[in-house]
Amino acid sequence: MNRIDKTFEDLRQKKEKALVGFITAGDPNISDSFSIIKAMCKSGLDILELGISFSDPTADGPAIQRSSARALKQGINLRAVLEITGRLREETSIPIILFSYYNPIYAYGAKAFYKDALAAGADGVLVVDLPPEESDEMTSQWSGNEIDLIRLIAPTTPLERMTQIVQSASGFIYLVSKTGVTGSDGLDTEDIKDKIESLRSATKLPICVGFGISTADDVAAIASVADGVVIGSAFERLIEDNLDNPDLVLILANKVAEFKKATKIVTSK
Amino acid sequence: MGHNKAVGNKYNQDKFPDSKGHFGIYGGRYVGETLMPALLELDEAYNKIVPDPSFQSEFKRLLKDYAGRPTPLFYAKRLSEHLKGAFIYLKREDLAHTGAHKINNTLGQALLAQRMGKTKLIAETGAGQHGVATATAAALFGMECRIFMGKEDIQRQAPNVQRMKLLGAQVVPVTSGTMTLKDAMNEAMRFWVGAVRDTFYIIGSVAGPHPYPVMVREFQKVIGNEARQQILENTGGLPNVLIACVGGGSNAMGLFHAFMADPVEMVGVEAAGRGIETKKHAATLGEGSVGVLHGSKSYVLQDEDGQIQEAHSISAGLDYPGVGPEHSLLKDLKRVQYVSIDDDQALEAFNTLCVLEGIIPALESSHAVAWAMIEASRRPKNEIIVVNLSGRGDKDLGIVSAYN
Numbered sequence: 243m244n245r246i247d248k249t250f251e252d253l254r255q256k257k258e259k260a261l262v263g264f265i266t267a268g269d270p271n272i273s274d275s276f277s278i279i280k281a282m283c284k285s286g287l288d289i290l291e292l293g294i295s296f297s298d299p300t301a302d303g304p305a306i307q308r309s310s311a312r313a314l315k316q317g318i319n320l321r322a323v324l325e326i327t328g329r330l331r332e333e334t335s336i337p338i339i340l341f342s343y344y345n346p347i348y349a350y351g352a353k354a355f356y357k358d359a360l361a362a363g364a365d366g367v368l369v370v371d372l373p374p375e376e377s378d379e380m381t382s383q384w385s386g387n388e389i390d391l392i393r394l395i396a397p398t399t400p401l402e403r404m405t406q407i408v409q410s411a412s413g414f415i416y417l418v419s420k421t422g423v424t425g426s427d428g429l430d431t432e433d434i435k436d437k438i439e440s441l442r443s444a445t446k447l448p449i450c451v452g453f454g455i456s457t458a459d460d461v462a463a464i465a466s467v468a469d470g471v472v473i474g475s476a477f478e479r480l481i482e483d484n485l486d487n488p489d490l491v492l493i494l495a496n497k498v499a500e501f502k503k504a505t506k507i508v509t510s511k
Numbered sequence: 512m513g514h515n516k517a518v519g520n521k522y523n524q525d526k527f528p529d530s531k532g533h534f535g536i537y538g539g540r541y542v543g544e545t546l547m548p549a550l551l552e553l554d555e556a557y558n559k560i561v562p563d564p565s566f567q568s569e570f571k572r573l574l575k576d577y578a579g580r581p582t583p584l585f586y587a588k589r590l591s592e593h594l595k596g597a598f599i600y601l602k603r604e605d606l607a608h609t610g611a612h613k614i615n616n617t618l619g620q621a622l623l624a625q626r627m628g629k630t631k632l633i634a635e636t637g638a639g640q641h642g643v644a645t646a647t648a649a650a651l652f653g654m655e656c657r658i659f660m661g662k663e664d665i666q667r668q669a670p671n672v673q674r675m676k677l678l679g680a681q682v683v684p685v686t687s688g689t690m691t692l693k694d695a696m697n698e699a700m701r702f703w704v705g706a707v708r709d710t711f712y713i714i715g716s717v718a719g720p721h722p723y724p725v726m727v728r729e730f731q732k733v734i735g736n737e738a739r740q741q742i743l744e745n746t747g748g749l750p751n752v753l754i755a756c757v758g759g760g761s762n763a764m765g766l767f768h769a770f771m772a773d774p775v776e777m778v779g780v781e782a783a784g785r786g787i788e789t790k791k792h793a794a795t796l797g798e799g800s801v802g803v804l805h806g807s808k809s810y811v812l813q814d815e816d817g818q819i820q821e822a823h824s825i826s827a828g829l830d831y832p833g834v835g836p837e838h839s840l841l842k843d844l845k846r847v848q849y850v851s852i853d854d855d856q857a858l859e860a861f862n863t864l865c866v867l868e869g870i871i872p873a874l875e876s877s878h879a880v881a882w883a884m885i886e887a888s889r890r891p892k893n894e895i896i897v898v899n900l901s902g903r904g905d906k907d908l909g910i911v912s913a914y915n
Contacts, residue, residue, distance in 0.1 A: 297818040298693065298804060300700040301543040307687060319816040344541055345803045349817025371541045371803070375531060396545035398707060403548065421545055422705035 245337040245365045246390055246413045249288055250448045250469060259505040260470030261461070262450050263498060264291040264341060265477055266309040267326050268318030270485055275313070276326055277491050278481070283334040285495040286502030289450075289470065290336055291368065294323045296343040301370045303425035305475040308482060320350045324362045331363030339366040339392060339413075344380075352383040359389060366390035366413045374407055387412075397421050397433070401440060408445035414470065415445060419453045425475030426454045435467045461504035473501060522846040524771045527837065532721020532807075535843065537836035540720040541803045546700075549707045554722045556627045561729065566622065573618045574733060577651065578608045580615075582734075584741035584897070589867040590884075597751065597890035599883055601870070601900045602738045602766060611873065611902030612734060612762045613644035617713055619730030621648035624711035631655040631710040635699040637664055637692030637758070638828035638875060639671025640902055641715030646680035648713075656680040659699040661690040664827045670906050689821045692758075692831045696805050716759025717835030720806030724835050731765025738897055739769045746895060752776040752886060755899035756878040757849065758793070758829035760838045762901035767847065776848070779838060780882045782824035783851035793822035795834040796842050796849040809836040825854040825910060826874035828902075852878040858914055860884055861904065873902035874910065 243251070253260055263282055268275050283290060295310035295318055302310070320342070327338055340359055347355050347369065359367065367389055372380060374393070381391060390413030395404055397420055408415060419434055420426060434451055441449055451464045452472030464471045480497055484490045527534045532554075540550055560566050574580040583606065587599045604612035617634075624632060632649045633656070636642030642658040649656030658675055662684045665672050675682050683702075688694035696719075703712045714723045717731075742750050753770060755763035757779040767777050784792035792798065795810050802811040804819055812820040812832035822832040841847040852860075857874055860881035864872050872880055876899070883898045890896070904911070 298688070298697050300697045300805070301545075301704065303701070304687075314818065319818075321816075343803075345811075345813070345819070346817040348801075348803055349813065349815065370543050371806070373540060373542065373544060373547045375547070376539050376541055394544040396543070396548070398545050398548045400548060403551075407544075418545060421707055423701045426705065 245335065246289070249337055250414065253288065259465040259468065260288040260448070260450060261286060261498070261502045261505050262289040262291060262452070262470050262472040263287045263477060264293055264472060264474030266293040266295055266306065266313050267323040268295065268313035268316050269309040269478070269481060270312050271316045272318065272322065274490065276329060278494050279330060280333050281491045281495040282498045283330065283336055285498040287498050288336060289339060291339045291341045291472065292323060292327060294320055294340060294342040294346055296346055299343065301423060303423040303475060305425045305478040305482065309478040320346045324358050327359070327362040327364050337365040338363060339368055340364050341368050344369050344372045347380065352380040353385070356384040356389060364389060366392050368392040368416060374410060392416050394418055395441065397437065404441065405444045408441070408447065411445065411447055414448040414450050415441060416472065417441065417449055417451045417468070419451050419455065422453065424453055429454055429460055429463070431463045431467070434464065438467050458500050458504040461501050462507050465505045471505060522771050522841060522844055524768065527840065528721060528725050532725065534837045534840040537809050537839040538721055538724060538807050540806060541808065542720050542806045543704065545704050546707060550720055557623065557722050557726050560623055560626050566626065570619055570622055573622070574615065578614045578618060579606065580733065581737040582606050584738055584745065586745070587868050590864065591887060593867055594884055594887040596887040596892060597894035597896050599887050600742060600750070600895065600897045602734060602897060604734060604762065604899060604901045605870070605872065605876070605903035609640070609644045609647050610905065611640040611644065612731060612765060613641045613715060614647065615733055615765070616715065616727050616730040616761065617641070617644040617648040620711070620713040620726070621652050621654065624654070625652050627711065629709060629711035631706070632713055633657045633659065633699055633702060633710055634713045634715060635659045635692065635695040636715065637695065637830060638826065638873070639664065639668040639675070639906060640828060642680070642682070643671050643674045643678070645713050646675040646678035649680060650678045657683060657702070659683045659685055659695040659702065661685045661692060661695045663690040664692065664695070667910055668827055668906050669909065692827065693819065693822070693833070700805070716761040717764045717837060718759040718805060718807065718833055724807065724837055727761050728764045728768060728837065731761050732768040734762065734765035734899065735767060735769030738766060742895065742897060749773050749775050750895040750897045751890070752778060753897050754778045754780060754879045754883045754886065756780045756829060756875050756901060757796070757834060757838060758831045758875065759833065760835040762899050764835060764837060766899040777846070778882060778886070779847050779849045780878045781849060781851040782826055782829035782878055783853035784823035786853050787851060791823035792851065793824045793829050793831060794851040795832060796838060797851050804833045807836045809839045810834055810842070825857060826878065828873070828875040829878065850882055852881040856881045858911065861911060870900070871904040872900055873904045874907045876901045
């Protein structure tokens with residue numbers, strides 16, 4: 243059983259939902275970023291999504307755009323993110339998902355990327371702008387299937403397409419909670435609940451919900467219907483607001499603990 | 512056939528793109544899942560609605576009665592005599608309504624949007640020509656319109672910003688990244704992700720995810736269809752070479768398309784900015800490498816990590832680090848030759864065309880004129896060059912006077 247499957251199995255037994263944290267690698271700089279992420283992993287994060295910065299993040303809102311820009315200014319690149327992954331793997335056993343736009347992977351080479359990501363201890367990859375229609379060009383160069391390609395389902399995805407997508411999915415399903423970029427306001431829990439119900443009839447994979455989740459109340463609401471809750475922009479905003487704060491690492495760790503607590507208060511399902 | 516061996520390479524344009532929008536290895540649909548259903552819907556609507564005779568007759572009527580087509584093909588006698596070489600003909604897209612070729616495409620897409628039941632239009636713009644053309648179509652069709660434009664471009668193309676506002680459009684300043692066309696497109700895509708259900712995104716070039724490259728080509732091919740007929744009527748034969756500027760590449764594709772099967776050379780002119788050697792340029796096909804930007808695979812200006820680099824050009828419309836995927840294939844097949852012209856050469860051509868022909872060209876089009884001047888002087892007097900004068904230069908007077 244791989245780390246992702248095992249994580250969800252363990253959580254099921256503990257009657258908890260997964261707290262999935264997205265964080266841009268290298269923000270605000272490589273060494274602080276490592277300390278922040280390490281602390282987050284040890285404060286209750288169940289799955290880490292490690293963001294690989296891209297110059298033109300068209301699916302992201304202002305918070306992640308700015309965090310990507312800060313990381314790029316520090317000279318972050320895919321090779322450096324894989325190094326960070328390897329160092330984190332020595333510190334934690336939680337699943338690590340590499341979160342990227344396609345161009346940095348294309349430039350690195352899909353074949354080398356698979357080999358090096360696996361060696362670094364990554365468990366999955368999510369490529370935001372690589373839909374199933376185009377993803378064969380990447381996965382056909384992979385020498386194995388030990389890395390899960392995490393698939394996205396959007397609010398706009400029709401039922402038939404959803405059924406097709408989940409058939410080739412592995413690891414878990416990332417359900418985008420709303421139309422819009424990352425970090426947008428407002429959550430419609432009822433809408434999400436309906437979407438999850440139709441997803442459950444198409445797949446047995448765990449379903450994690452992301453986009454626009456920023457408070458512990460949001461986390462609790464989503465945790466009551468989904469298998470996992472993804473937080474991204476809220477962490478990036480916290481980093482941005484505390485760039486000069488000596489307690490930056492502690493602040494992020496505390497936030498993770500607060501969110502993790504909210505995944506344990508589950509009212510239904 | 513001249514000195515350019517490119518003509519011998521066949522390009523069967525009917526074979527491209529394939530059903531998923533690939534031009535060889537280029538093109539495709541590299542977008543987030545939220546947009547995929549919208550692109551699939553658009554592709555289906557495009558294939559169903561656009562070939563329909565009622566769409567075609569309405570589109571043709573708009574091009575004729577509203578946009579003022581056909582645009583003339585003008586023999587630039589004084590310019591040709593000045594250069595003492597081949598004959599230069601100018602395809603006068605600057606005379607189309609709104610002052611550039613962009614209106615052909617925005618009328619086509621707005622008409623499609625209307626028939627798809629969409630009520631709102633969005634667009635990105637660099638020089639502002641596509642923004643003005645979109646705002647114009649929105650006014651004509653009674654649709655809501657929002658134009659994304661880089662803050663830097665808002666400053667250097669102020670007259671077009673004013674025009675868009677007069678036409679009832681909301682101009683959204685983009686302050687991310689380099690604050691130019693690339694970032695305007697990023698922001699338009701971000702907005703579209705959130706508004707995809709009722710909003711039609713009018714992309715202005717043969718770039719972006721499928722079906723945009725093929726759809727924009729379809730709506731712009733009228734340029735080449737007219738030019739081919741006009742040159743045959745005027746001279747009794749085909750031209751030796753076609754020349755057009757290339758940013759994203761829509762005016763070039765519009766001119767070239769009708770001549771693909773002909774023994775005619777084609778040259779796409781990119782912006783060399785302050786000089787290729789300074790790295791401050793927009794010569795994507797000349798200097799870039801294959802990557803994925805704005806939803807399709809194509810040549811892009813990028814570093815070795817796959818981060819997109821800043822482009823530079825005096826012309827806001829060419830100031831873009833990507834290019835349409837079909838141009839990438841045409842480059843690899845050597846069917847089209849891609850060259851570049853720097854800021855100074857473009858300005859010199861701008862000034863020359865003003866005084867010799869009484870035509871003020873857009874700075875974008877001035878790049879094509881500059882290359883035509885080079886080609887004309889080295890070709891024999893019996894050869895014919897057709898240049899796409901893609902737009903008028905009124906919008907550029909501020910930049911030009913600052914330089915001169």
